[in-house]
Amino acid sequence: MFSHEERISLIAKAVSELENIEVDSFEGLMVDHAVKHGAVAAIRGLRALSDFEFEFKMALMNRNLNEDISTLFLMPHAKYTHVSSSMVREAASLGGNVSDYVPAHVDKALKDKYGNV
Incomplete structure (x- = not known):
């Protein structure tokens, strides 16, 4: 959908007011x-138990690759x-209001992309 x-x-615009974000x-x-960038942790989101299984396996693999x-x-x-991004994308593509789930500039970009102005 977006390049x-x-x-x-x-994403950069959404976090532009936060410090120490790249x-x-x-x-x-x-x-x-x-x-390479001096990070010590990955931050991942968990919405439901179904997310946990995948994320837990990925965390274990990453720990195995680099325990630091x-x-x-x-x-x-x-x-x-x-x-989820899939649900937001689908709702936006069908003209649904997703403004409760995304920043205003993303809502506008979705409307522009799908012609739902």
């Missing part, structure tokens, strides 16, 4: 990229546990 460059730009993309192993990189899991507010 790689568009996604980077949308938006970046990479190819290869996350743990290698983390070490930890994985921290964060849970969303209960009112957002059902929200």
Whole structure:
């Protein structure tokens, strides 16, 4: 839907007021990229038990690849546990109101993309 460059730009704008945040993309192993940039942890979100199984396996693999990189899991507010990018994308593509789930500039970009102005 959005190009790689568009996604980077949308994310960068969403976090622009936060300190010590760098938006970046990479190819290869996350743990290698983390070490290259001096990171010590990966932060992952867990919405439901179904997310946990995948994320737990990924965290164990990353630990096996580099034990110096930890994985921290964060849970969303209960009112957002059902929200996924797929659901937001589908609702937006059908003209649904997704403004409760995305920043205003992303909502506008979705409307522009799908012609739902």
